[in-house]
Amino acid sequence: MPDRLDDDEIDRRLPDGWERAGDEIVRVYPFDDYLDGVTFATRVAEVADEEYHHPEITIRYDEIEVRLTSHEAGGVTDADLRLAGLFDAER
């Protein structure tokens, strides 16, 4: 597991559209169609499983919220920043 990153590095490397929330990074993806959101959430879950790094995914009727942190490291690591980019590519 990579080491926890410090605040400055997280702020510098956080991909556009993502926000810092304590020990997590968060992005909300809006969807006009509920099932399009569910399909996206499934793709996020598939990528997470392939990478063996799992986000918290919240499915709402008009948006999908994805929260990433590295549980074992106790904060945000390279893995979280990398997965954020992979999830964005599924949009």
Ligand SMILES: C[C@H](O)[C@H](O)[C@H]1CNC2=NC(N)=NC(=O)C2=N1
């Ligand atoms: C035992 C532990 O859950 C595994 O090593 C992996 C699985 N997926 C994981 N996902 C996330 N977000 N953080 C982890 O530390 C992590 N660890």
